[in-house]
Amino acid sequence: MYQPPHFREEDLGTQQALIRAHPLGLLVTSGASGLIANPVPFHLDAAASEKGVLRLHLARANGQWKDIRDGASVLAVFQGADSYVTPSWYATKRETGKVVPTWNYAIVQARGPARIIEDADWLLAQIGAITSQHEGNRPMPWSVEDAPEEFIRAQLKGIVGVEIEIAEIEGKWKVSQNRPVSDREGVAAGLDQVPGQEDMAGLVRDYGKLR
Numbered sequence: 194m195y196q197p198p199h200f201r202e203e204d205l206g207t208q209q210a211l212i213r214a215h216p217l218g219l220l221v222t223s224g225a226s227g228l229i230a231n232p233v234p235f236h237l238d239a240a241a242s243e244k245g246v247l248r249l250h251l252a253r254a255n256g257q258w259k260d261i262r263d264g265a266s267v268l269a270v271f272q273g274a275d276s277y278v279t280p281s282w283y284a285t286k287r288e289t290g291k292v293v294p295t296w297n298y299a300i301v302q303a304r305g306p307a308r309i310i311e312d313a314d315w316l317l318a319q320i321g322a323i324t325s326q327h328e329g330n331r332p333m334p335w336s337v338e339d340a341p342e343e344f345i346r347a348q349l350k351g352i353v354g355v356e357i358e359i360a361e362i363e364g365k366w367k368v369s370q371n372r373p374v375s376d377r378e379g380v381a382a383g384l385d386q387v388p389g390q391e392d393m394a395g396l397v398r399d400y401g402k403l404r
Contacts, residue, residue, distance in 0.1 A: 194300075194302050194363055194365060196363065196365060197371075199370045199371055200365050200366060200367045200368075200370065200371075201363075201364070201365065202299075202364030202365060202366045203364065204364070205244060205245075205362070207364060208301045208362055208363075208364040209237060209239050209245060211271055211273045211299060211300075211301050211364070212235065212237045212245075212247075212271050212301055212303075213237060213326075214273065215271050215272060215273050216234050216235050216236070216237070216271075216323075216326070216327075217232055217233070217234050217235075218232070218233060218234075218235045218247075218269045218270055218271045218272075219231070219232055219233075219269070219270040219271075219272075220232075220233045220249065220251075220257070220267070220268075220269055220355075221267070221268040221269070221270065222257055222260050222261060222265040222266065222267050222268075223265055223266045224260030224261070224263060224264070224265025224266070225260055225263060225265070226256060226257075226259075226260050229256075229257045229260065231251070231255065231257055233249045233250075233251065234249065234323055235247045235248070235249045235269065235271075235323075236248045236249065236319065236322050236323040236326060238322075241358075242358050242359065244303075244305075244359040244360070244361075244362050245359045245362075246356060246357065246358050246359065247269055247303065247305075247356070247357040247359060248319045248322070248323075248354070248355070248356050248357075249319070249354070249355050249357075250316060250319060250320070250352040250353060250354050250355065251352065251353050251355060252351060252352060252353075253350075253351050253352060253353050254351075258309055258353045258355065261307050261308075261309055261355060262309040265307075266304075267304065267305070267306075267307040267357055268302060268303070268304050269302070269303045269304075269357060270300065270301075270302050271300065271301040271302075271303075272298070272299075272300055273298070273299035273300060273301070273392075274297075274298070274299050274390075274392040274393045274396060275296065275297060275298035275299070275393070276296070276297050276298075276384060276387070276390050276393040277294065277296055278294060278295045278296065278297050278369065278380055278383075279294055279383065280292035280293060280294055281383070282376070282379040282380045282382070282383035282384075283372065283375075283376040283379055283380070284373070284375035284376055284378075284379055285372075285373065285375070285376055296367075297367055297368050297369060297380075297393055297396075297397070298365075298367055298368075299364075299365070299366045299367075299368065299396060300364070300365050301362065301363065301364050301365075302362070302363045303357070303359045303361070303362045303363075304359070304360060304361045304362075305357045305358045305359045305360035305361065306357070306358055306360065307355055307356065307357045307358075308355070308356050309353055309354065309355060310353070310354035310355070310356055311353055311354065312354070313346065313349050315354055316349045316352060316354050317337070317345070317349060319354055320337055320345075320349075321336070321337050324336065324337055366396065366400055368393065368396040368397050368400045368401070369397050369400075369401055370400050370401060372401075374401070374403075377397055377398075377401035377403060378401075378403060380397050381394050381397040381398050381401070381403060384397065
């Protein structure tokens with residue numbers, strides 16, 4: 194990933210927090226079948242290794258798992274907040290006019306050795322972990338045990354587990370840090386007016402040292 198120094202986010206806790214907040218990642222492999230990319234919900238076990246372990250499952254009908262089994266290179270991509278940035282928000286536009294549009298975003302990429310797991314108990318634990326992660330805050334959370342055991346066991350036969358021990362992880366927070374303070378302030382104020390861009394407005398303020 195192209196990494197200008199001012200956009201690089203090297204704090205592991207911050208990187209892992211983005212993965213937890215945006216767990217639907219893109220699983221990319223390069224193997225015998227060529228380049229393959231599939232969106233998959235991941236579960237991060239941060240304590241399982243120095244940089245964490247990613248666990249997921251694929252449909253058995255999805256041939257990507259066979260490439261992983263055979264040693265394909267694996268990349269997991271997690272996209273956080275993002276936003277188009279109009280030059281109209283920049284004070285520089287009014288001062289010189291020498292500005293162009295851009296896009297702000299926060300993203301994490303992780304690589305590491307991957308292994309295929311077909312053990313039913315492992316798969317049950319993986320499904321239970323990711324379900325608990327997303328159901329835990331609901332008033333009446335659903336759990337895997339709510340479904341008939343024989344039904345769940347039958348479902349497990351249709352999936353294959355994947356475990357990735359993170360060996361390399363990169364974070365890139367491109368959130369207007371390269372702009373003058375007045376431009377950063379204008380971007381944050383502009384984003385405040387765009388529905389759904391509260392997170393990006395907050396990142397611009399945090400990384401731009403505006404508060």
